[in-house]
Amino acid sequence: MSPPEGLWAAMDDYRISDNMNDLLLALSRGPVADPPWREFLRLLGGALGADFVTLILRAPRPGDAGLVINSVVLSPSVFDAYNSDFFALDPFVNLPTGEVFTVEEFMAAEDYYSSDYYRQYVAPTGIRHLMGADLGDSQGNSARLRFARLAEHGNFCQAERDLCRTLLPHIQQTLRLQARIARVESERSLFAAAMDRMAMAAFILDRNARIRHSNRAAERLLAERPWLSVDDGQLRLSHRPDQRAFRECLDDVMSAHLRGEPSFIKALRLEGEQAPGVGMLLRPLPLVDAPDGSRNPSVAIFVSDPYQPREAPADLLMTLFGFTRAEANLSLLLANGATLDEACEQLHISRNTGKSHLSAVFSKTGVARQTRLVQLILRSVAQIGD
Structure with a gap:
């Protein structure tokens, strides 16, 4: 059966060259390539006959070298000279958005070529x-x-400026996606760091129950606690009854993920001798609006280890509660379960001095019992300070 009349001519309107295909593929890989953007800038330079191409994602300013990516670095000294000094003298800036200019089109040639x-x-x-x-x-x-x-290669022609202008919307869209990914990653890092400070271990599993991400608290837990390990990329508990209960919870939560029920939650309290009082919470992650795949994030597991010390910078406690440094250091030890005698021994102070510090802490916080002090510190924003 012959194709409809005019079909081949219509398809020609959408046919792209191999070179353009390579360029667009490099553009889509730009933000995640290693190194980022370099391959695309090299191919873009070839398409436009440029010896050098520079992408400035964040312009340099005093005290900040910015984020400047070059297809080719002439030399480290040339690169550093622009980022540290000459960016302030560059007159070829603040171009009308979305347009393409040569220097001569943007400003008087004599002004540019006579500039410092x-x-x-x-x-x-x-x-x-x-x-x-x-x-x-x-x-x-x-x-x-x-x-x-x-100089020996001549100026850019109209056809090259037109091709560049055609590509600009595609480049802008890729930059928009890069910015969105960076914002999500920044937020994820912020919340992961906050959980680290609260000694809350977090694991993200894929559909095969393999670990795809873990925070620093989780890595410390694996390194320091013999009751938890990784086998073929999967979490494993050393106590067999705990492992069976964990697998049952995980299967239930994984099924909830596949059903699209992100509010489903399972909790587990470990009973093994090596992990008394440890709690685990498992919850499904929402189905992502992305191509279906076994490596997509599927389940989040949170582990609270009561024996993992909580962290809080002494400087923040001093600011929040008006403590002296000695009072802040004592409060941190008490918040991590030390008795007054144990805290005094670690701080190399007498018990009377410790009692004096504790009395001042009670006065400044308005609490009268050590248990309330511990609750106050553990629930304060100091825990998520860096």
Whole structure:
């Protein structure tokens, strides 16, 4: 059966060259490539006939070298010179968003070529011709693209500027996705760090019950507690009855994940001699709006180890409660289960001095019992301080 008339002609409208296919694939990989963006910038430079391509994701400023990525680094000294000093002299900035300009189109050529920036920084590298584009959107995702050619290669032509302009929306969209991923990762790191400070171990498992992520508290737990281990990527409890109960809970929670019931929760109290009083909470993660896969996050497991010391910077306790440093150090030891005598021994102070510090702590916090003091400290924001 022959194809409908005009089908091949219509398909030609969507056909792209192998070079453009490679360029677009490199763009989609840009944020997660190793190193990020380098391959795309190299291919983009080849498409536009540029000797050097620079992507500025965060512009340098005093005290901040910014985030500047080059397709080719002329030399570390040239790279560092721009990020530390010459960025402040660069006149080829603040271009109208989404447009492509050569230097001569953006400003008077004589002003640029007589500038200290060109004479002191650009000219010694052999670069003569520049083309640039600034990107930005309503969400605040901005970046700069700069293309450079050596003097002997001539200036950028209209066709090259048009191709660059065609690619800008695709680059902007990839930058938007990168920013979104970075924000999610930043938030995840923040909450993971807060759980670390509270000595709460967290494991994220995939659909095969294999560990895909664990926080630092979880890693410490695995390193220091013989009752918990990893076997073929899966958590395992040394006490057999605990392991059977854990697997039953995990199977139930995994089934809830597949049913799309993220509010389903299972709790488990360990009974083994090596882990008395340890609690585990298992809950399914929501089904992600992404291609189905066995490695997608499926179950979160939280482990509270009562024997893991809680951390809180003494400086924060001093700020929050008006403690002296000696009072803050004593309070931290008491919050981690030490008796007054044990705390005094660790701090190398007499019991009378310890009682004096504790009396001052009670006065400043408004509590009258050591148990209430412990609760106050463990529930304060000091625990999530760095």
